[in-house]
Amino acid sequence: MSLTDTSQSSNCAAMSDVLNRIGDKWSVLVVGILGRSGTLRFNELKRTINGVSQRMLTLTLRNLERDGLVTRTIYPEVPPRVEYGLTELGKTLQVPISGLWDWSAEHHATIVEARANYDARQPGTDNAPAKIAYARG
Amino acid sequence: MSLTDTSQSSNCAAMSDVLNRIGDKWSVLVVGILGRSGTLRFNELKRTINGVSQRMLTLTLRNLERDGLVTRTIYPEVPPRVEYGLTELGKTLQVPISGLWDWSAEHHATIVEARANYDARQPGTDNAPAKIAYARG
DNA sequence: CGGTATCCTGAGAGATACTG
DNA sequence: CAGTATCTCTCAGGATACCG
Numbered sequence: 001m002s003l004t005d006t007s008q009s010s011n012c013a014a015m016s017d018v019l020n021r022i023g024d025k026w027s028v029l030v031v032g033i034l035g036r037s038g039t040l041r042f043n044e045l046k047r048t049i050n051g052v053s054q055r056m057l058t059l060t061l062r063n064l065e066r067d068g069l070v071t072r073t074i075y076p077e078v079p080p081r082v083e084y085g086l087t088e089l090g091k092t093l094q095v096p097i098s099g100l101w102d103w104s105a106e107h108h109a110t111i112v113e114a115r116a117n118y119d120a121r122q123p124g125t126d127n128a129p130a131k132i133a134y135a136r137g
Numbered sequence: 138m139s140l141t142d143t144s145q146s147s148n149c150a151a152m153s154d155v156l157n158r159i160g161d162k163w164s165v166l167v168v169g170i171l172g173r174s175g176t177l178r179f180n181e182l183k184r185t186i187n188g189v190s191q192r193m194l195t196l197t198l199r200n201l202e203r204d205g206l207v208t209r210t211i212y213p214e215v216p217p218r219v220e221y222g223l224t225e226l227g228k229t230l231q232v233p234i235s236g237l238w239d240w241s242a243e244h245h246a247t248i249v250e251a252r253a254n255y256d257a258r259q260p261g262t263d264n265a266p267a268k269i270a271y272a273r274g
Numbered sequence: 275c276g277g278t279a280t281c282c283t284g285a286g287a288g289a290t291a292c293t294g
Numbered sequence: 295c296a297g298t299a300t301c302t303c304t305c306a307g308g309a310t311a312c313c314g
Contacts, residue, residue: 014245015238016162022237023160025153042296053288058297068251079295080294089247096240099233100159101152108151110226114205179276190308195277216275217314 021067026052026060028097031086034070035094039085069093158204163189163197165234168223171207172231176222206230 021027029049034040040048046057061084064070069090075081086094158164166186171177177185183194198221201207206227212218223231 012166014241015165017245017248018237018241019160019162019165023156023162025156025160028152028156029149054297055289056287059287066252066255067248068255069248074296078294080297082296089244089251092244093240096233096236099236100155103230103233104151104155107226107229108154111154111204111206114226115203118203118205191277192309193307196307211276217277219276 021063021069022097024060024063026056027064030057030060030064030084031069031090031093031097032101034084034086035091039083042082042084045084064090158200158206159234161197161200163193164201167194167197167201167221168206168227168230168234169238171221171223172228176220179219179221182221201227 026049029052030045033045033048037048042057042061045061046052046054049057052060061070061072065072068087071085071087073083073085075083163186166189167182170182170185174185179194179198182198183189183191186194189197198207198209202209205224208222208224210220210222212220
């Protein structure tokens with residue numbers, strides 16, 4: 001489980017790689033939503049997420065599809081219909097994401113509080129963590 | 138567990154908030170390293186991570202400290218010494234991060250493979266997921 | 275040693291307009 | 295409906311130089 005052990009360095013790369021997908025806020029939302037809805041069309045997803053631009057949703061879905069996490073099924077109809085769903089791999093990803101989700105729900109208040117506390121201690125800045133003026137200890 | 142249920146919408150905000158920290162690759166590494174090392178000095182961390190710039194490590198540590206995830210202890214000596222460690226909250230975060238880490242280790246190869254597969258199917262582009270020219274189905 | 279301040283570049287992301 | 299193309303702008307993040 002070492003982070004720096006060269007024999008495990010591939011894990012570091014794997015983490016970075018996966019985090020690039022997880023860190024993308026839309027990706028997590030898409031996986032989460034598809035996980036419980038089963039399958040949705042493009043605009044259904046767009047409406048559900050509410051805040052994502054068409055461009056970002058497209059890019060997000062393409063990346064997820066590329067990584068083998070979501071399926072994309074085109075129905076050659078008029079008007080066109082495209083449905084998205086989770087692959088088996090995508091479903092397994094839901095487990096650790098769920099863990100993170102639960103942790104967030106449980107400790108978010110604590111973080112917000114810690115943040116407010118920290119900011120209150122900073123003399124110069126209002127709430128941004130920009131300048132830290134050696135106060136502490 | 139609903140992602141869109143308004144009664145749970147605070148969870149969405151919490152997730153976004155937490156993901157902004159988790160999605161930061163350095164944050165995860167710092168938490169992981171501090172978790173197993175217990176406590177480290179600034180340059181020890183910098184050497185261990187190996188690739189992070191001084192600026193980014195400073196910013197990362199400040200944010201983690203602000204969120205109540207790491208402690209920062211200044212020893213007013215000459216030369217100065219500053220030690221970083223995980224708070225109790227930070228230690229609890231290690232659990233879900235560990236889950237994600239394990240998932241990454243287990244499925245990274247599959248993702249890489251899926252990616253190669255996907256790219257191989259794309260006619261115009263070599264390996265970048267830039268242009269998708271309606272091939273599929 | 276452990277930072278802070280400043281400059282600079284480019285990837286990320288919204289808005290908009292067009293297409294099969 | 296489900297995208298693609300382009301333009302723009304912000305800001306994350308590296309390099310560098312200096313300070314307590």
